[in-house]
Amino acid sequence: MTTPLLAGDHLxxxxxxxxxxxxxxxxxxxVREREFVCIVGASGCGKTTLLRLLGGLLRPTEGSVxxxxxxxxxxxxxxxxxxxxxxxxxxxxxxxxxxxALALEARGVARAARRxxxxxxxxxxxxxxxxxxxxxxxSGGMQQRLQIARCxxxxxxxxxxxxxxxxxxxxxxxxxxxxxxxLAAESGMTVVFVTHDLEEAIYLGDRVIAMESRPGRxxxxxDVDLPRPRNQLTTREDAxxxxxxxxxxxxxxxxx
Amino acid sequence: xxxxxTLQALGSVAVxxxxxxxxxxxxxxxLISPVFFPGPDRSFGTLWEQLHEADFWLAxxxxxxxxxxxxxxxxxxxxxxxSVLGLSGRLRSYVEPTLEFVRPLPASAVIPLFVLLIGLxxxxxxxxxxxxxxxxxxxxxxxxxxxxxxxxxxxxxxLHLSPLAFVLKMALPNxxxxxxxxxxxxxxxxxxxxxxxxxxxxxxxxxxxxxMAARSFRSADLYAGIIVLGAxxxxxxxxxxxxxxxxxxxxxxxxx
Amino acid sequence: MRALKGxxxxxxxxxxxxxxxxxxxxxxxxLSYPGAIARAALGALADGTLIQxxxxxxxxxxxxxxxxxxxGIACGVAFGLWRLLAALMRLSTEALRPIPSVALIPLxxxxxxxxxxxxxxxxxxxxxxxxxxxxxxxxxxxxxxxxEVSRALGLSLAARIFKIVLPAALPRVFVGLRLAAAVxxxxxxxxxxxxxxxxxxxxxxxxxxxxxxDRMFVFLLWIGLLGWLVNVVLxxxxxxxxxxxxxxxxxx
Numbered sequence: 063m064t065t066p067l068l069a070g071d072h073l074x075x076x077x078x079x080x081x082x083x084x085x086x087x088x089x090x091x092x093v094r095e096r097e098f099v100c101i102v103g104a105s106g107c108g109k110t111t112l113l114r115l116l117g118g119l120l121r122p123t124e125g126s127v128x129x130x131x132x133x134x135x136x137x138x139x140x141x142x143x144x145x146x147x148x149x150x151x152x153x154x155x156x157x158x159x160x161x162x163a164l165a166l167e168a169r170g171v172a173r174a175a176r177r178x179x180x181x182x183x184x185x186x187x188x189x190x191x192x193x194x195x196x197x198x199x200x201s202g203g204m205q206q207r208l209q210i211a212r213c214x215x216x217x218x219x220x221x222x223x224x225x226x227x228x229x230x231x232x233x234x235x236x237x238x239x240x241x242x243x244x245l246a247a248e249s250g251m252t253v254v255f256v257t258h259d260l261e262e263a264i265y266l267g268d269r270v271i272a273m274e275s276r277p278g279r280x281x282x283x284x285d286v287d288l289p290r291p292r293n294q295l296t297t298r299e300d301a302x303x304x305x306x307x308x309x310x311x312x313x314x315x316x317x318x
Numbered sequence: 319x320x321x322x323x324t325l326q327a328l329g330s331v332a333v334x335x336x337x338x339x340x341x342x343x344x345x346x347x348x349l350i351s352p353v354f355f356p357g358p359d360r361s362f363g364t365l366w367e368q369l370h371e372a373d374f375w376l377a378x379x380x381x382x383x384x385x386x387x388x389x390x391x392x393x394x395x396x397x398x399x400x401s402v403l404g405l406s407g408r409l410r411s412y413v414e415p416t417l418e419f420v421r422p423l424p425a426s427a428v429i430p431l432f433v434l435l436i437g438l439x440x441x442x443x444x445x446x447x448x449x450x451x452x453x454x455x456x457x458x459x460x461x462x463x464x465x466x467x468x469x470x471x472x473x474x475x476x477l478h479l480s481p482l483a484f485v486l487k488m489a490l491p492n493x494x495x496x497x498x499x500x501x502x503x504x505x506x507x508x509x510x511x512x513x514x515x516x517x518x519x520x521x522x523x524x525x526x527x528x529x530m531a532a533r534s535f536r537s538a539d540l541y542a543g544i545i546v547l548g549a550x551x552x553x554x555x556x557x558x559x560x561x562x563x564x565x566x567x568x569x570x571x572x573x574x
Numbered sequence: 575m576r577a578l579k580g581x582x583x584x585x586x587x588x589x590x591x592x593x594x595x596x597x598x599x600x601x602x603x604x605l606s607y608p609g610a611i612a613r614a615a616l617g618a619l620a621d622g623t624l625i626q627x628x629x630x631x632x633x634x635x636x637x638x639x640x641x642x643x644x645x646g647i648a649c650g651v652a653f654g655l656w657r658l659l660a661a662l663m664r665l666s667t668e669a670l671r672p673i674p675s676v677a678l679i680p681l682x683x684x685x686x687x688x689x690x691x692x693x694x695x696x697x698x699x700x701x702x703x704x705x706x707x708x709x710x711x712x713x714x715x716x717x718x719x720x721x722e723v724s725r726a727l728g729l730s731l732a733a734r735i736f737k738i739v740l741p742a743a744l745p746r747v748f749v750g751l752r753l754a755a756a757v758x759x760x761x762x763x764x765x766x767x768x769x770x771x772x773x774x775x776x777x778x779x780x781x782x783x784x785x786x787x788d789r790m791f792v793f794l795l796w797i798g799l800l801g802w803l804v805n806v807v808l809x810x811x812x813x814x815x816x817x818x819x820x821x822x823x824x825x826x
Contacts, residue, residue, distance in 0.1 A: 517768050
């Protein structure tokens, strides 16, 4: 069995003094290299908190997070986080190219080499022709792609995505889902994808972790045995897809 | 410009000219005392004459020089101090209440103090202008640095940006709009204080010119001086706005 | 806790100042020190000059603000409701606005001579502009639906303005009034310092010219305190009556 790349061991997270609120309780999970793991749960179940713990933005009150065997206590470029509120995670005063370059500057990439790398990444996410535009001129979907490109520029080992398509319309969402799937497959990237959309989780994941709410804990973990590459039309009509959906649907509270 | 916009602009020119014509008629008909309200012919005529006199340009130069010196030193000091305060919550909690008290203080009220400290001379004038112009820039800068988007802070942590890189690449650009708002206010203040100090100190300058004109009942000179001061206010503001628009071009078009 | 922290800096400064004066580090005659200032304050209070000067400054500032604000709001409403008027007056207003109010001090002096009227005139000019701009913007921002309703109800122009437009614009206009109050105080004091022999500004200059730095500081600090108080009182009033920037009738 391959050593997990990223692991959470009996994680717990509480806030407040009196009363103390338990957001996460006894969460253990492992993420293997090149896996696409989806975490799905209702709003408020703590899945975003879990992702932030995995990314080192928060420290667990119980348990620990390990990355390649070492404890995660602070954020690291190797664990790239794609935030849901993309607008707030981009620098409005830099162009599209400038935003991607930020990650390269942080990495210490030589100035001369930056332009080529930036353009290549922008081509990968389909923004090559908007390199000199400012974020304010881009649509929501494009801004999210820009954030993804910036995260890829970090040369991450894990991509942690926090409901990245939650603020987008259905059509853009589907396009981006396929793009992320493609990017992950091409680069062999490990992805942890948090969403409240059950179908999105099954569509994208190799494995789906379904969380229960109040407090957040792991409900069920299922392997997604669907062939790749996946297709928005055919995969979603596949029998296995529907079975999985049926199985996990009952786990999540009604009307989520 | 659209057709309506052009027509309206022309219309406003026409209205302005009509008002000036009315002014002239009233002066000619002796409806208003020529001592207090010289007609536009005399006012603009005197202005035209003054523009040909070396003394006028000397006075103008003095006023502008003091404005520039005071404004620029205040701008630099304000941004530097403001950035330090804006980034340090701890320092702020000690200093902010005092700042809140100084903010509403009429800047001209400190003139007697500065006269006592420095004397009735050139240095006093520039010092007063700098003192008065400092506050808007300082407060604007503090606000700009205070309100850095927390999400960007997380991105900075994730990328392992150095504190200096964070300030230069995130905090400072983020503060620019607020800094410019403070600068615009400081510019207005510097003109006002230049005029006031010149009126009080009897030193060569536009402020001195108009108070002398009033005391010797040379109303046309007075009006000419007022027009010049208005023009300076307009021109300096326009220049600053142009700079602001260029530096902040990433904001895109403001919503109509 | 915050109040205590905020007091640290001023208390330390005052203590240092007192120490420097007592030890002869600074020349107490030219700069005075907290102890002497406190005594001078009591003196100014006792001989009535502080109160009298305050009344004069406040009187002029209030009158000027009332005049300037009334005109500013009236024009702001007119410009807000009739775009054409605003467009036609654009050049004239943009030409007059950059004139610093202090530049009009000599003119007011020429026309009215010393006294209340010249000060009121300058203050009114200074208060006119912020209220014009803010009122115009506030009226433009009123939910169009409300205007349509007022038309449908067949309200007369006066009724429309007083029953719909002004109440709807009130939250923002109040912010403008707060601004104008601060401006009025500053301009009044400035006029008194520069030219007019009444009020707190004049007392300040007199103290300085008669080489009484302790008295000068009394008036300086008093002016600062008044400015701060006026701002705090109006801010509280605004929050109480209008919540957080409660623009209740504005277009979403």
